[in-house]
Amino acid sequence: MTPPTTDTATRPTTSRSQIPLLLGAVFLIYLGQMTLNPIIAPLSREVGLAEWQIGVTISAAAIMIVLTSQFWGRRSQSWGRKPVLVAAFCLAVVTMALFAVLAWLGMTGAITGTLLFVLFVILRGIGFGTAIAAVPPTAQAYIADVTTDESARVKGMAAVGAVQGIAMIGGSIVGGLLSAFGLISPLIAVPILLTVGLALIVFRLRREPRHELIQAPVRISPLDPRVWPFLLAGFGMFTALGFIQVITGFIVQDRLGLDAATTGLVTGGALLAAGVGMVLAQTVVVPRSGWKPATLLRVGGVIALMGFLVLIVDAGSVLLFAAVLLVGLGLGIAMPGYTAGPTLLIGREEQGGLAGVIGATTGLTFVIAPTAGTALYGLWAPLPVITAAAIMLIVTVFVLTHPRFRRANTASRLR
Template identity: 50%
Template structure:
């Protein structure tokens, strides 16, 4: 974790810790709003009479905004300061989830339906929530890069940021599954309150930077930059396979295993919980304890995720499937801190916001393209997304071993 703020430039260590914890808490709460929806999405899709590809497109629309706006927000967080960016993003996320919940409930009540319902779900969940997400992670990542200096500190910092996402996945899986087990309406109603809480944290605890702490002209960092692109390939591949699993896991459990309709949301939540626990253990315990360099984390993480996918392909009992999902989460949790931290050690302070935006934007391509791709593949064969994911993550492992820049 980054709570100790090793190497921070701030003269007041306690104040710096408060700022770090506030940024991490806000990141957790906004992503909690995202992950709480995942156990609900498959049952909601069935309840509204929509197809799998429509659920995929709803997620993809949000990711499109991450791709389009992350680079901007990464630089703006250094230019305007993290407080206005994060507080504004949290408010926008809450508005989006309120709108999405309202539209979904109108659809379940039969007040609207067909193309109009589908369009409103995309509009409420896509442009608004996607723009909010695109501001949160680059801002948090640039901040972590700013307050850490050494390679070991930077890796631990990125792992801490990743573990916040893992914790949000765990909590979202539990909360979403439990609330969906009560009713879909209940789960949808609760969704917006997590980003609202994030907004309050920002307003109360985040300090505005002094003008001397801001960067007047943040430097753009392109995805083709030779210092960056090998690590983008790794993170892009890892996020793609993990997204593939997240999007299809609800449909796999619904269709492969003979659970009653009321039980399905709990099992989906349990599966997402297994992935989240794996990610949380990797980033919160394994990364700090081992002290592995970024290259080792990427290689071991990709191979670990490959083992997990191998266990999910065959129609084996649900415990085997859940163990496989756990190892996919653990592999992701190992590889991502390595891929995110390595390029931050190669760029200047003025480039950190631009780099964070580029990383977030490029990785957002996976959340844009993969949900639709995964659901289309699932329509051909329920096992096809898992086979494609296994082949891709094995390719990423080989790339991380052979590329000369990943050392």
């Protein structure tokens, strides 16, 4: 079904200055998340949790993203961006402050075993997962709302990915460096960063006037023929990433034979390499290439596949860093194609629902992949990386051959 063309005159034109603030919100909440990534593996071992329990914790967060992303995306159009982001950041600050206290109690031995695991799932999984689910759909729906041509929309969606990549770099640096002073240091830093984000939203982000809101945003089905090929491609890409993201710390520690503190520092460096690749892709390659969404998916898929294949080989730190750099570069090129492509085929009243579906699709990949990745790692260390490479190969073949992507390169229309 083709929606009626949206009259661009009804789109908000006075609120373009809000885009940097929304990108700042994305950056700060992801900076909080990424600051924890370098220490999650050594932290789990310090508090006595198994690899699979960390995988379950990450999967719980992904489940909440799946369950709440479309709700948040549509509410960002009907309530407004500010109320949604204030609620999300308040929840994030509270849960991450409590998580820092919990981790400290776990390291001192005051809380152990099943209780510690359950509280990890509730705070880091359910609580923070629900909070972070609100932010990217809000930013993406807004960018789709105010961009009036295909090039601007692709660049806007690339900007969302770019700030996520910059957050990966910043989080890798902050988390890695602070871990040298003890694993508790990054845990304390995260709620502070989130509080800064909350203050930015409360004092700088304005509420939209009623005429800019959409009272009844349309719910988008993931089976909608206009969007499902893009969703399937994105699902495959992020599933492949999910298989290796959580185990990166374990790969670093086991391949290089490092202690807990050094593992946090070196893992931060590896994630920094991935972030550099992503930022390079989305600040240089995507804006300057002028490629359409389907081309971005194809080129990015091939480069990411090369990275996954290189990562299979255990040949020291240089090859490991090169592999994650290629993965970051490839996915950084492909992501704007995944997020911008379907927005060009639907109407304005559907953008919030679509942004939520995209967020839910991305979150769905982390429901199974982290748990499966950590479980497979326990069986045989190269197995999750081989699985990720196989998935990425399937995605690459799909975007090279499916008719939707051939049509998207020649017949995309901005709605």
